[in-house]
Amino acid sequence: MYYHFSNLFYHIETKSGTGIFPLDLITGSVLASTIPLIIGILVSSKIKGKNLFIGFIIGALFFLFFDLLKQTSGISEARINNIIEVANYLGFMIGISVFFPLIFSKEVKTNLYIVYVWALLGVGFHSFGEGSIIAYDFLTGETVITLTQVISYSLHKFAEGLAIGILLYETSKEIRDVVISFLLSSTPFIVGLISSLYYPTSELSTIFFSIAAGSTVFLLSYLLTRNKINDKLLLGIMIGLSFIFFAGVLHSI
Template sequence: MTKGRRATDAIPQWLLAIGPLIILGAISGLLYFTSPFGNIESMSTASTLDILWMLTIIGAIAGVVPVVIGMLWFPFIRALDHRYIHAFLALSAGVLAFIAFEMVGEVFENSADAESTTFAWVLAVLGFAGTFAVMYAISKWRQRKMVTTEKSGLTIAYLVAVALGLHSIGEGMAIGVAFIQGEGTLVMLLVVGFVMHNVMEGPTVVAAVARDTEIPPLRHFAAMGLIAGGPVIVGGWIGSLSSSSLLAALFYAVAVGAILQVLIEVAELIRFDAEAIVTRLNAATFIVGVALMFVLEDVIVEGYIVP
């Protein structure tokens, strides 16, 4: 499918811009004012299979759903001029940079809480370096195998989804620990907070695809949504079975290594289309991405939603 006439062309740009926000508000309100997960306190007597199934549902709502909502901004982003698409890529880089910074703090905190701080740090460094090296090698292999000069935004979008998915494991672990301890209110608040937080991951994933000539089939969007948000489910399972500071430090370090490589890929993608990576517009949207994530996570989620 090309960038020609599409079904979304008939929808006003302002509606494409605010539509995902309306959906986000409706879902967040529904979660906050209802109890869709039932009586979590009673799950202390449930079987392991029942617990894992409930955490699968919770993880899907907290991880996959908000990412998919954010991906609904794709038609709006795609209709923009290339320099504004680059600005969205820069905003995505700001989002990723903030997440990486937060994950570094989590590595320090969980390493300090581990039984052996030294071993935790060694494991974290190996996880960071190993992930960065593997993703860097895959990137170079992909570049050598490409037979055309067209730089694929879809490939980078998948890398972004992988990096975000690795970071989402930590979110799921927080939900899993609260769930297994029977703290139903905290689980609900975490879910609402992560829904608001993770919605920004959707445009972060699809921004790279927006500058491609061809629109990929819907199966790619579905796959990227699952890759970016699905690991919240895996993290929930891990958190319910073992709240290990050592594992948490490792997963966070792996996420930082993946995000660093993705930031390099995003910069190269902008350079491929334009001579200058750092423009006033790109710098401004990068800062907006950092500031937006700070407001969503450190101000709203931690300051007002999560006690």
């Protein structure tokens, strides 16, 4: 069973064409992206056992980092051209270093807030790239999506929401901040999706993925140096790696 992106919820195949506004593509993609994200944010507010779930974040970030690195560094076959590769490298360095100086000589709560903000922006950059890729694939007419891929993508977004929420609730539990977190992490996906429908390019998405990859290195460095290694943290890392790996396996089925 499969669906073209142009008819995500229908057993109908159509050709992608100019002048057609794919409302079903946008609706289906946005729902698959935003609903798991907000569920992850809300679920994280009920979580007990901080070390276990910090470990989950670290494990998920490890897998996400290697996946993003493969897409943007030329390790895979997806090399584009020298200019884009330089832009990807600059984006990666921005992701690593832009907030790094700010976490020195700051109090712990301020540091945590900075890390949370960068995690939120990192998810936003990643989401923009995902939206761009989905729109680009739709316009090229090459991508067919399966139900297992929808589930895989939803699990991935749930993990992102969980990570955002765990960091968010360490700094604030106000409804306003929860709503802002959701909007800042989900809106870039919609912007990337719609903008690429009118200006399709795969190069732009890799630059945003590079910034997201850099932000994962920043977050991993911070979390690994500020949390004591124990059995719960290690168990969480293994669960996080296994969870995202499972989502990746589903995507390939």
